[in-house]
């Protein structure tokens with residue numbers, strides 16, 4: 007019996023090995039089990055959401071038409087202390103990869119281990135910085151030893167779990183290094199030898215799947231060099247046997263504290279993707295497909311905000327961002343309809359003025375792309391004997407070389423409007439009136455309070471001093487004002503002038519907050535004059551210097567210092583004589599007292615009932631019940647200044663609602679024409695971020711503990727808990743829209759309309775929550791309606807029946823589907839191009 011079992015097990019093990027997938031590549035595509043594939047990929051970084059959210063994020067990615075999920079691996083998260091690994095909770099990479107496999111999708115594992123990613127220190131653990139003789143990201147033995155050790159660790163973990171495609175797992179690609187090509191020349195000849203070493207080190211790990219290097223024109227064979235950017239059409243890899251791959255297509259852009267909110271119109275994202283496949287690309291990845299949240303101190307930058315929403319197809323909270331998600335889903339379907347033709351042959355291109363037609367034709371298949379790259383003018387083109395209307399800056403996709411199934415500028419997908427709505431906490435007993443939360447507090451001492459404080463002549467560099475164990479470093483000094491100092495002659499009007507490498511500084515004189523200085527993403531450091539009032543005799547100067555995420559990008563980014571660099575001097579207002587304090591003896595304290603007491607958990611006997619307002623350096627605590635329902639929860643920090651928040655001991659990140667975006671830079675943006683990270687921005691003059699995600703996974707039904715550390719002063723009673731609610735579903739579709747994908751049969755060779763009744767475009771509405779139905783039609787107009795979702799208005803021409811037809815078709819059902827034509831609505835204005843606009847709500 008035993009012998010039989012062993013034989014059976016051995017046989018099973020052999021089958022697993024044989025069941026492995028063979029992933030290679032050629033000049034056209036990634037080749038999986040001998041078949042070239044057109045693949046659509048999207049980035050989801052596992053620690054930017056919680057494990058509870060993963061299955062749904064992955065399913066929504068699959069529903070959105072992705073084949074591959076791409077993630078970086080975050081070294082500093084997994085090895086915070088050398089040789090002490092952590093793969094639990096949000097760090098459970100193996101579970102994440104397995105969940106992707108369970109959904110039937112592939113994985114692109116970008117190990118790096120330098121990852122950039124707006125992540126603290128680009129993903130490097132800070133202890134690397136302190137290894138004697140180390141130079142990061144170059145041909146340096148101590149660094150290469152560490153990089154090899156960590157890369158090997160991750161590869162071995164994946165192999166042990168049989169997660170490589172060669173072992174039957176989902177991982178079809180891996181990445182080593184990251185965008186090094188942008189800076190290779192800064193590292194001299196050692197840069198080149200480092201890249202060659204990294205490539206052969208990676209290859210030697212025998213993963214059985216190809217490796218890529220992104221933004222690395224000289225990636226050595228067999229590594230594939232791939233493109234990152236807003237557009238990658240026209241990219242050609244560095245060898246004739248490598249496929250054209252796009253590893254980062256930025257679906258939006260990251261938010262910084264002090265910046266406006268960037269967004270990228272979906273018509274332009276779709277245009278860039280369609281152009282890429284049109285011009286021979288076969289693998290592209292959305293960076294990000296779900297951006298998520300920078301919990302704790304994971305943000306880099308500096309000044310990267312806590313939200314990493316990225317205007318991605320799935321919003322920060324994991325809900326589809328419509329119509330972006332739906333329009334890209336339609337695009338993916340259209341591209342997949344062309345897959346056989348795309349991989350079967352080389353493209354033939356016909357170029358006209360601002361026009362480009364590309365044909366993929368064999369004896370059995372034919373697919374075509376028609377692009378109008380003009381940034382202003384629509385055109386009518388004739389192709390294969392038929393005429394086609396091409397809006398400016400758009401691509402039409404013809405999977406049979408005849409019928410347009412998709413145009414990047416014509417959105418068929420529904421849009422949604424979501425809002426964060428305040429929840430009220432109700433009195434449990436009376437169950438009626440809203441109650442306010444009870445707060446308690448602890449004051450953080452100003453200046454030195456720890457017996458671990460130390461003295462030193464001169465100013466220290468912050469990163470080397472704190473090792474990034476905390477954001478905070480106190481620089482304290484006492485200065486004796488005898489009364490004959492020149493600056494006192496100005497009636498005690500004195501200025502403290504100081505210079506810092508960043509990122510923020512709060513100045514206290516004799517225990518009182520006197521002012522702050524703040525850098526920003528582009529200029530983290532600052533010089534600042536803060537007016538101060540000194541008294542004769544002893545004066546205590548306490549400078550609280552803090553970091554807001556460490557730099558993650560650029561040549562030698564790891565050597566960027568922070569903290570007060572000096573000079574620090576006192577200067578009279580009218581009489582410019584100065585006293586330089588820089589080289590005097592300073593006292594330093596790493597971190598705050600409350601941090602060393604572990605106040606973030608809320609467990610302490612020191613809490614005092616009360617809510618002092620506008621008090622700098624105050625810890626606050628309250629208990630709250632989870633907002634009812636299942637919708638995502640956020641805290642609106644309006645009323646607070648700057649600090650950090652913890653829910654049940656878990657850091658939800660740094661909050662900073664008082665850092666406003668500039669008042670200018672948010673003018674109307676058209677999707678037409680090349681996009682850049684500052685082209686489309688919103689919320690100018692408003693807080694860069696006022697809503698902060700509290701994952702449901704971290705909440706209990708009752709008695710949750712919220713702790714805040716407020717640095718500059720705020721009013722916690724103004725904080726509100728909000729849930730994300732769907733306000734409206736909308737759709738605006740014209741009679742001339744391409745027919746929905748559903749109208750076509752799946753058989754690629756004989757692609758036909760499923761039925762004559764599908765010859766007209768349709769609007770499709772669907773309540774995202776499967777247990778909801780359409781409860782009202784707030785607006786309906788067939789004719790010449792205008793406006794956007796939430797703000798439609800009738801035009802000069804409208805059918806009188808639109809509202810009642812929509813009500814009849816939709817109310818009471820989760821989905822509805824209505825033909826956009828005069829047959830349905832009657833023709834209110836013959837000869838005029840008409841559209842149908844609908845706004846509905848679900849309940």
Ligand SMILES: *[C@@H]1O[C@H](CO)[C@@H](O)[C@H](O)[C@H]1NC(C)=O
Pocket residue numbers: 028029030037039040041
């Ligand atoms: C994997 O596929 C490549 C290309 O299709 C082929 O040359 C190679 O023999 C295959 N390897 C195995 C182990 O099947």
Ligand SMILES: *[C@@H]1O[C@H](CO)[C@@H](O)[C@H](O)[C@H]1NC(C)=O
Pocket residue numbers: 384385386395
């Ligand atoms: C394209 O053709 C349609 C009708 O066939 C016409 O209404 C429209 O004005 C033309 N557009 C352009 C840009 O020529």
Ligand SMILES: *[C@@H]1O[C@H](CO)[C@@H](O)[C@H](O)[C@H]1NC(C)=O
Pocket residue numbers: 491492495580581582583
């Ligand atoms: C500044 O103060 C010093 C010391 O009191 C004095 O000698 C000098 O004349 C003053 N200079 C000006 C420009 O007032």
Ligand SMILES: *[C@@H]1O[C@H](CO)[C@@H](O)[C@H](O)[C@H]1NC(C)=O
Pocket residue numbers: 467469470565566567568
């Ligand atoms: C940290 O200290 C090291 C060793 O003293 C020094 O070489 C380096 O420049 C310092 N780093 C910064 C950012 O100042």
Ligand SMILES: *[C@@H]1O[C@H](CO)[C@@H](O)[C@H](O)[C@H]1NC(C)=O
Pocket residue numbers: 792793794797
């Ligand atoms: C609604 O649209 C009109 C013009 O179409 C515009 O003036 C108005 O500001 C919009 N309102 C909102 C809330 O977007």
Ligand SMILES: CC(=O)N[C@H]1CO[C@H](CO)[C@@H](O)[C@@H]1O
Pocket residue numbers: 121122123124185188234254256260293559
């Ligand atoms: C060259 C460049 O700008 N690269 C950026 C691409 O986008 C990713 C994600 O935002 C950044 O991490 C890179 O720095």
